[in-house]
Amino acid sequence: MVKTKTIFRCQNCGFASPKWIGKCPECEKWNTFVEEQIITGGQSIDRRLTKFSSSVVKLSEISTEKVKRITTGINEFDRILGGGIMPASLILLGGPPGIGKSTLMLQIAFQIAKNISKKNVLYVTGEESLEQIKNRADRLKISDGFYVISETNLENILETVKKVSPEVLIIDSIQTIYRSDLSSSPGSVGQVRECTAELLHLAKGKNITIFILGHVTKEGDIAGPRILEHIVDTVLYFEAEKHHTYRILRSYKNRFGPTSEIGVFEMSSDGLKEVPNPSSIFLGERLKNVSGSVVTANIEGTRPIMLEIQALVTKTDFGIPRRMSSGIDYNRTVLLISILENRIGLGLSSFDIYVNVAGGVKIKDPSSDLAECCAIYSAFSNKSVSQEIVFVGEVGLSGEIRGVSFIEERINESEKLGFKKIFIPKANYNNLIKKRNIEIVPVDKLSSVIDNLK
Structure with a gap:
C-alpha cells in the first residue's frame, strides 16, 4: 500500500529528519529545514523520465575516434x-x-x-x-x-x-x-x-x-x-x-x-x-617606486600569470594588531607574519598589516609566499622593490625556501614580460636552462632574500 510520509530536509546538505529541528546535525547550519512529502510502501516507482543504459563491452572495444x-x-x-x-x-x-x-x-x-x-x-x-x-x-x-x-x-x-x-x-x-x-x-x-x-x-x-x-x-x-x-x-x-x-x-x-x-x-x-594576456592587465596599473608592491609568477591550472601582491603596514591604535588579507588565505598570511617576526627579527607585533592581490584574483598556490614576505618587509621598512624583480618560492616555518612546480613556465612568462631578475628556490635551479635574458637568483633562505633587499 502506497503511503505518503512527511520529512524535513536540510536545504544546505540534504540531511533528512522525521521532525523539524533548528540546527542541522550534519552541516551545523541553522534554520535550513524544509518540509517534504515522500512516497513509501508498495511497488517501487520508476521516476526517471529519460532512459540511460548500455550493454557490457570490453574497454579495448570502445572507440573514441568519433568523439x-x-x-x-x-x-x-x-x-x-x-x-x-x-x-x-x-x-x-x-x-x-x-x-x-x-x-x-x-x-x-x-x-x-x-x-x-x-x-x-x-x-x-x-x-x-x-x-x-x-x-x-x-x-x-x-x-x-x-x-x-x-x-x-x-x-x-x-x-x-x-x-x-x-x-x-x-x-x-x-x-x-x-x-x-x-x-x-x-x-x-x-x-x-x-x-x-x-x-x-x-x-x-x-x-x-x-x-x-x-x-x-x-x-x-x-x-x-x-x-x-x-x-x-x-x-x-x-x-x-x-x-x-x-x-x-x-x-x-x-x-x-x-x-x-x-x-x-x-x-x-x-x-x-x-x-x-591577463598578466599585462593585472600589472598595467602598478605604480613606480612605491613600497609594499611585489610581483610573483602564479600558476593557474597550466597557465602562468604575473600578479602584484600589495602590503600596507601601519602603527596600530589598539592593543591587538589587525591582520587582513584579500585574495590570499588569511591563515597563511598570519603564518608568514610569524616567520618574519621570529626568523627575520621584524618587530611587527605593534603594527596593523594588510595584504592584497591586485585585480581581485584569489591565490591558492603557496609559491607566492616569498613575494608576500617581501611585500610586507618592503611596506614595513618603507623601501620600494625594483619593478624588474619577480619572487617565486614557498616559505617553510624554519625560514627555508622550498621548491615549486612549473618553474620553467614561470621564468618564461617573467622573461616574456620584460622582467630582469627572478628569485627562485635553490631546489629548482639545477635542471634549468641557464642562458636566458633574465637573471635567475637561486635562494634557500628567506633571510638571504631580505638581505638582498636592504
Whole structure:
C-alpha cells in the first residue's frame, strides 16, 4: 500500500529528519529545514523520465575516434574546458547574481549555433520572458542562430527537446526548474537534485551537451545540495565581484581536462570579452617606486600569470594588531607574519598589516609566499622593490625556501614580460636552462632574500 510520509530536509546538505529541528546535525547550519512529502510502501516507482543504459563491452572495444570536442570560438572558455566542450557532458556554471553567467551563455550559444560549430542549440530560461531575452540579445548584437523557450516545468522542457533535437541545451537556471510529481518547491534540495539527475540521464542517453546555470549563496557555494557538484562532469565558477570590470572564470572540476584553469573576461556594453594576456592587465596599473608592491609568477591550472601582491603596514591604535588579507588565505598570511617576526627579527607585533592581490584574483598556490614576505618587509621598512624583480618560492616555518612546480613556465612568462631578475628556490635551479635574458637568483633562505633587499 502506497503511503505518503512527511520529512524535513536540510536545504544546505540534504540531511533528512522525521521532525523539524533548528540546527542541522550534519552541516551545523541553522534554520535550513524544509518540509517534504515522500512516497513509501508498495511497488517501487520508476521516476526517471529519460532512459540511460548500455550493454557490457570490453574497454579495448570502445572507440573514441568519433568523439570530437565542440569549439565555441571563445578561446578562454575553450581552454578552461581542455580544448573545447566534450559532447554529452553536463557542465555546471555557478556565480553570484549579476556576474555575467547568462550573458556568457548567450554568447556561447550564438557562437556554437551560428559562427563556429553550427550546432542546434536550445536555450531554456526560467528567469526571463522571451522579450527580455531578445532585448538582451540585441544589446549583445546577437541576432539569430538558436532556439529559446521560457519554461520551468522539466516535463515540458523534455518534450521541447524531443521536438527540437538540440545538440547543446542550456538551462538558466537550475534553481527555477521543477518536477511536477515532487511536492517540494523549485530550488529546494529535492527538486535541484532530481532535476539535475534527470538532465544527466538526458545528456548521456541522448548525447546532448547540457549547461546548467546555478546561483551561489553568500558563502560562495551553489544554492542547493553539494551533491550537485558530484553529479556533473565539469564545475565552473565566476570568482570576481560583480562591481569589478574583470571576471575570472575558474574550473574547479573537469573530468575531461585540467582543473584550476582560469579564464579572464572583461565586462563591456557588448558583453564579456576575453582577455588573452591577463598578466599585462593585472600589472598595467602598478605604480613606480612605491613600497609594499611585489610581483610573483602564479600558476593557474597550466597557465602562468604575473600578479602584484600589495602590503600596507601601519602603527596600530589598539592593543591587538589587525591582520587582513584579500585574495590570499588569511591563515597563511598570519603564518608568514610569524616567520618574519621570529626568523627575520621584524618587530611587527605593534603594527596593523594588510595584504592584497591586485585585480581581485584569489591565490591558492603557496609559491607566492616569498613575494608576500617581501611585500610586507618592503611596506614595513618603507623601501620600494625594483619593478624588474619577480619572487617565486614557498616559505617553510624554519625560514627555508622550498621548491615549486612549473618553474620553467614561470621564468618564461617573467622573461616574456620584460622582467630582469627572478628569485627562485635553490631546489629548482639545477635542471634549468641557464642562458636566458633574465637573471635567475637561486635562494634557500628567506633571510638571504631580505638581505638582498636592504
